[in-house]
Amino acid sequence: MKIILTILNESNNEFFKLFKDKKQINDFLELNSFLFNKNNLIFVPKDFLNNSENILLVCSDNCETQSDWIHLGALVGNELKQKDYDVLIDDLTQNADIDSLIFGLMLSKYSFDNFKSYKKEQNKITFADKTDLQEIKNKVDAIFWTRDMVNYPALVKSPTFFKDSVERLTESSSIEVTTYDEAWLKENNFGGIVGVGKGSERKPIFMIGEYNKDAKIQISIIGKGVLFDSGGLSLKSPSGMETMKSDMAGAATAWGVIKLVADQKLDIGVKVYTPIVENMPSGKAIRPGDVLTLRNSKTIEVLNTDAEGRLIMADALAYASEAKPTVICDIATLTGSAYVALGMEIGAFFTNNVSISEKFFQSNNDSHEKFHELPLFQGYKKMINSDIADMQNTGGRFGGSITAALLLEEFVDNLDWFHLDIAGPGRSRENSLIYPKGGTAFGLISLFNFIKNFN
Numbered sequence: 001m002k003i004i005l006t007i008l009n010e011s012n013n014e015f016f017k018l019f020k021d022k023k024q025i026n027d028f029l030e031l032n033s034f035l036f037n038k039n040n041l042i043f044v045p046k047d048f049l050n051n052s053e054n055i056l057l058v059c060s061d062n063c064e065t066q067s068d069w070i071h072l073g074a075l076v077g078n079e080l081k082q083k084d085y086d087v088l089i090d091d092l093t094q095n096a097d098i099d100s101l102i103f104g105l106m107l108s109k110y111s112f113d114n115f116k117s118y119k120k121e122q123n124k125i126t127f128a129d130k131t132d133l134q135e136i137k138n139k140v141d142a143i144f145w146t147r148d149m150v151n152y153p154a155l156v157k158s159p160t161f162f163k164d165s166v167e168r169l170t171e172s173s174s175i176e177v178t179t180y181d182e183a184w185l186k187e188n189n190f191g192g193i194v195g196v197g198k199g200s201e202r203k204p205i206f207m208i209g210e211y212n213k214d215a216k217i218q219i220s221i222i223g224k225g226v227l228f229d230s231g232g233l234s235l236k237s238p239s240g241m242e243t244m245k246s247d248m249a250g251a252a253t254a255w256g257v258i259k260l261v262a263d264q265k266l267d268i269g270v271k272v273y274t275p276i277v278e279n280m281p282s283g284k285a286i287r288p289g290d291v292l293t294l295r296n297s298k299t300i301e302v303l304n305t306d307a308e309g310r311l312i313m314a315d316a317l318a319y320a321s322e323a324k325p326t327v328i329c330d331i332a333t334l335t336g337s338a339y340v341a342l343g344m345e346i347g348a349f350f351t352n353n354v355s356i357s358e359k360f361f362q363s364n365n366d367s368h369e370k371f372h373e374l375p376l377f378q379g380y381k382k383m384i385n386s387d388i389a390d391m392q393n394t395g396g397r398f399g400g401s402i403t404a405a406l407l408l409e410e411f412v413d414n415l416d417w418f419h420l421d422i423a424g425p426g427r428s429r430e431n432s433l434i435y436p437k438g439g440t441a442f443g444l445i446s447l448f449n450f451i452k453n454f455n
Helices: 022-031 066-079 098-107 134-151 159-170 182-187 191-197 249-263 309-321 336-342 354-363 378-384 400-409 444-452
Strands: 002-008 041-044 054-059 085-091 125-127 176-180 205-211 218-223 225-229 269-279 290-293 299-302 327-332 346-351 370-373 417-421
Touching: 022 041, 041 066, 054 066, 066 098, 085 098, 098 125, 098 134, 134 159, 134 249, 134 444, 159 176, 159 205, 159 225, 159 249, 159 269, 182 191, 182 205, 191 269, 191 290, 191 309, 205 249, 218 249, 218 309, 225 249, 225 309, 249 269, 249 327, 249 444, 269 309, 299 309, 309 327, 309 400, 336 346, 336 400, 346 354, 346 400, 354 370, 354 417, 354 444, 378 400, 400 417
Parallel strands: 002 054, 002 085, 085 125, 218 269, 218 327, 225 269, 327 417, 346 370
Antiparallel strands: 041 054, 176 205, 205 269, 290 299, 346 417
16 A cells, blocks of 8 residues: 655645645534644545545654654554555655654664564555655564563573574674684683573673774674573572573673674674673572683682673683774673663663763664663672672672673773663563663664764
8 A cells, every 4th residue: 555654744835735625624623623733643545535546644743852752753664554555655744853763763673572373474664755764674573583582581592503693693694703612711710701600501601703804993793592592590680580581681782882883884892791601590590609701811709600791701802802903892681780770771881981981872862762871889899808809799789880881891801981871761561652671682772872983
């Protein structure tokens, strides 16, 4: 079905020129309780119109931010679910953010039904007047792949499955992928990754992806890849384990970012490091009180085996730092403290460099993804002091996201670094227009924007 998506606001004088009879359309809108308010929309049959196409009226009053337009687009996408549509966009306002609206519309099409016996066929939407959709499509493809990876159950999502999925994702790109096994990790002193992976029959791996290695600017991204987190011997409650297939959202997001950067052919180097493990209890698992020696020879006393993400991230950060990138960053569903502080829709941002903070937030000042900077307060380092090792892996309940970030800082070798804790927004607890329940790929667009605008 062809449809004209007409974006309007109440003050637009061109509106009534679309229709055969002003009184007739006013009566139709009144009968359907249509008001000229933001996010109101209504189908108008072609019988009312001067042209021969159906239109969808979309009111954009007070749409000011990119996030507003994305959510409006998702509303439109939700409305256009029953049939295939060829959409022509008519912007009566002359200042609509069409790209963000289309992005939101396309995001609304996500579903994960791989394990359902009945799979609903997706309708198709094409845009008759838009030829420059490739970046939007690339973004949506990266987001949907990342969400899929988070949503796969842990029974399926083994290290081998993750590796094969990444290789399929990158096979037609210019990204070089290298995978190291447990033997290599042991030989090269990755005590955190090996230690966390000890309890599982599925052995840990370490994956590295590299794009544009000859570029002047090099940005390294470390993504937490705990495919399932039982808590280890510091066992979680049954309800606490229900969603722990999503504890690898950081790793999936990191690969989504590098694929998007490569698809957009950005003139910047990106290198991804993802330690892939399961945190399981068994007779081989590490115990509270054990001491692990990490890649940079620093030692960590493990007081709580459920604070495992920082152990594998620390190893990866230390290894990535050896290449001396321009900027090093990490993304992880790391601490419950982050979403206690900021809720489920805002990610926590930490950095050791004010200028990096400015660049990150300037590149995302209008983004639909919201981060808030928390202090990397050095006075809290005493909370992770250990009596028998260089540090311990938990500083206790209070300031938990800060003490976790301070531990990670010990492994970046004084490089410019920032840390994204997406424990809250990395997984949606309920369905919304742009974030259906499950994996969100939150942070992917923010990292891409930072890289794209880095100078």
